[in-house]
């Protein structure tokens with residue numbers, strides 16, 4: 001159905017082709033998964049199928065790509081629209097109408113389908129993708145995951161015989177991702193639809209694939225085969241495969257179910273062993289400005305919580321201010337994190353981070369140990385007075401348009417802590433991050449970051465306290481080249497020249513200086529945005545879906561970098577649907593639902609009990625409490 005014949009693509013100005021020697025076929029009625037490291041050319045190949053490459057991107061395509069017999073070089077994308085439906089990595093930039101319903105109908109209208117058919121398919125799709133409540137909403141007001149669902153829905157309504165999907169689940173919560181993949185599988189099995197899909201989170205998709213095409217390295221010819229065969233030698237693989245390799249299972253299991261069937265022996269070997277802490281507990285000691293490598297730099301000096309009673313005056317006019325205990329009177333010295341209480345006995349992942357299970361708040365007046373980590377906050381436990389938090393959110397409500405996006409949210413963030421914000425699409429994660437950087441105003445309650453009220457603080461003062469990598473990295477990038485972007489980031493942060501560029505190369509090799517950020521692959525662009533923000537080493541670092549488009553190696557490097565920052569006393573809050581990332585990185589998981597906090601506790605406690613948010617290793621080895629392959633590998637060593 002889709003045929004690549006000795007295809008190579010060279011972008012204008014590039015010395016080498018981005019992809020070369022591509023020669024394979026996707027048979028009708030199969031789901032073929034395209035995998036490989038970030039920047040290896042997956043989107044380029046998908047674009048060659050839909051005709052976007054080279055018609056819209058420029059560059060030279062050699063060889064031949066045909067879809068249902070039509071050559072994509074001689075047919076414009078619009079001449080392929082009756083056969084091919086495409087979902088790109090950035091839904092917002094591809095939307096052509098303004099509202100959800102119009103977008104779902106648009107493709108059918110262009111093909112001239114009768115109104116009654118259109119109506120029926122719109123209704124079906126709204127139900128299928130959980131979009132019914134959003135049908136009249138403006139697309140620009142949707143959360144990232146909601147936009148991605150609409151983008152998927154809009155290509156399904158015309159019933160194309162070929163679907164080309166570029167990371168279609170990257171912004172979806174785990175349950176939504178499963179639903180979308182189940183729908184795709186039904187189309188493949190029942191209607192004979194042909195699907196070519198690129199995806200990094202193989203743990204979500206590999207079990208649905210009939211075949212896998214691996215692009216092992218830029219310019220290297222692809223390898224094609226049965227999923228288990230390709231996974232056996234692939235440089236990118238999901239945790240279930242990694243665990244299978246550690247345990248020596250052959251053939252390699254691709255699903256949690258298959259792995260569980262094999263796991264009795266492994267569980268027996270692990271019995272009685274305690275998982276070591278995945279992430280070391282937050283280190284007691286000075287908050288970041290004191291221990292920071294860049295501490296000689298000027299603007300970052302004054303980043304910690306203000307001295308008790310000397311911080312900026314609270315903003316007036318806030319109805320909740322009177323009951324909001326942010327004016328600490330008995331907190332520790334400014335710049336000093338509270339002393340942790342002794343670690344509990346036992347070697348589980350909570351070790352070293354204080355008595356995490358302590359159910360109640362310590363008495364006010366005593367500097368409580370790692371308060372943010374300790375308590376499972378309930379709505380009616382007010383934050384205990386302290387100035388040691390890098391951020392404090394109390395009874396926060398935020399409205400976005402008519403939507404109550406957050407309601408009565410309490411959250412404290414201590415130096416050295418890494419918190420994963422998780423929850424369904426639209427639960428309010430991005431809104432909470434936006435509130436912490438002052439992009440949205442509270443309707444009620446308070447937000448404090450480094451002693452300041454974000455939405456009333458000048459951006460140049462706020463950047464010394466907090467940095468955000470937004471869900472759409474483009475929002476942060478404005479220069480014409482990678483080099484200029486990095487130079488500007490160094491200047492803005494007062495960092496040594498080359499700091500940002502080194503971060504880029506450290507995270508993801510192969511990004512060239514003179515590339516326009518617009519022309520970077522998704523993972524490359526995210527890496528650049530991460531580096532720009534990391535250059536400032538903000539005491540509080542906020543990341544919105546930081547692993548979209550990143551391969552496992554880049555993700556692992558990001559994890560190392562973020563752990564180092566946390567060890568230096570920086571606090572990190574990341575909104576993510578990537579349960580594997582949360583397991584690797586977070587001390588604490590905060591679950592949001594419909595704008596409210598429904599769980600807040602140590603990562604293992606929150607995710608182990610959740611079928612949606614448990615990582616693969618946890619599911620395979622339950623009831624034992626392992627989170628990552630690294631823990632298992634160490635225990636067996």
Ligand SMILES: Nc1ncnc2c1ncn2[C@@H]1O[C@H](COP(=O)(O)OP(=O)(O)OP(=O)(O)O)[C@@H](O)[C@H]1O
Pocket residue numbers: 011012018036037038039040041042043044045057058515519520521522523524549550
């Ligand atoms: N329009 C363009 N102009 C110039 N170079 C481009 C363009 N689009 C992509 N590239 C380059 O081609 C290479 C392959 O990019 P592509 O987006 O196909 O990778 P990918 O495998 O999809 O990456 P990711 O997993 O990060 O999405 C990258 O090095 C990228 O910088």
Ligand SMILES: Nc1ncnc2c1ncn2[C@@H]1O[C@H](COP(=O)(O)OP(=O)(O)OP(=O)(O)O)[C@@H](O)[C@H]1O
Pocket residue numbers: 140141142143144145146171173400401402403404405423424425426427428429430431432575
């Ligand atoms: N400008 C706006 N107008 C109206 N509603 C909005 C606006 N921006 C966001 N919302 C709504 O607020 C709710 C919370 O959105 P938010 O982006 O915080 O969710 P999220 O948890 O980050 O979701 P995702 O996982 O999909 O990124 C959603 O229902 C969203 O549709």
